[in-house]
Amino acid sequence: MAKDVLVTETLSEQMIKAGAKLIERLDAANAEIKSAFWLFLSEEKTWKLVLASPLVGSEGPRDFYKKVVSTNQLSTDEEETISLNDVGVANTDNQIVELMKIAISTDDGISGIRFSRNTINGMFIEDSYIYRSRS
Numbered sequence: 735m736a737k738d739v740l741v742t743e744t745l746s747e748q749m750i751k752a753g754a755k756l757i758e759r760l761d762a763a764n765a766e767i768k769s770a771f772w773l774f775l776s777e778e779k780t781w782k783l784v785l786a787s788p789l790v791g792s793e794g795p796r797d798f799y800k801k802v803v804s805t806n807q808l809s810t811d812e813e814e815t816i817s818l819n820d821v822g823v824a825n826t827d828n829q830i831v832e833l834m835k836i837a838i839s840t841d842d843g844i845s846g847i848r849f850s851r852n853t854i855n856g857m858f859i860e861d862s863y864i865y866r867s868r869s
Contacts, residue, residue: 738817743779745772745863752814753783754844756821757865759805765789765798768868769824769831771849774861782822784830791825798823826869833857834867841868 739752749772757770769786790798799818806815824831833854838847847864 739814739820741781741817741820743781745774745781745861748814749781749816750846750863752816753863754846754865755809755814756783756802756805756816757785757844759808760785760801763801763805765801765805767866768826769834770844770865771834771867772863773822773830773859776860781820783816783820784822784824786824786826786828786831788826790823791827795823830857831867833859834862834864835869838864838867839869840864840866842866 739749741749753770753772757767760767766787766789767785768788769784771784772781773784774781785802787798802821802823803818809815837852837854838849844865849859849864850861852859
């Protein structure tokens with residue numbers, strides 16, 4: 735049985751690796767991930783893995799969360815999964831997803847871009863770690 739990654743106020747290497755593995759599994763499941771990034775929520779003092787896909791709009795967030803759960807269950811014993819409480823799903827037209835695409839554009843692969851203490855179109859981003867950000 736895989737164990738959940740402990741999400742804390744500090745973005746850990748373990749969180750970064752677990753996020754990348756989840757995105758790889760979602761890619762294999764044809765989840766159409768267009769944007770994926772850890773976002774620091776300063777009011778809650780925690781990180782949230784944001785996954786944006788057009789399937790959230792067409793199939794609904796509940797079905798997409800089910801896809802996340804099923805791909806998490808595909809992890810091996812050595813891999814660690816991210817609790818569903820630490821994952822947020824969004825349609826590709828979500829405001830924060832759109833802002834991230836303005837700031838940084840990546841290819842279809844998994845990047846590793848730290849984006850901290852920046853303002854995009856008047857919105858302050860305390861901290862984020864971007865795996866993918868594309869149209």
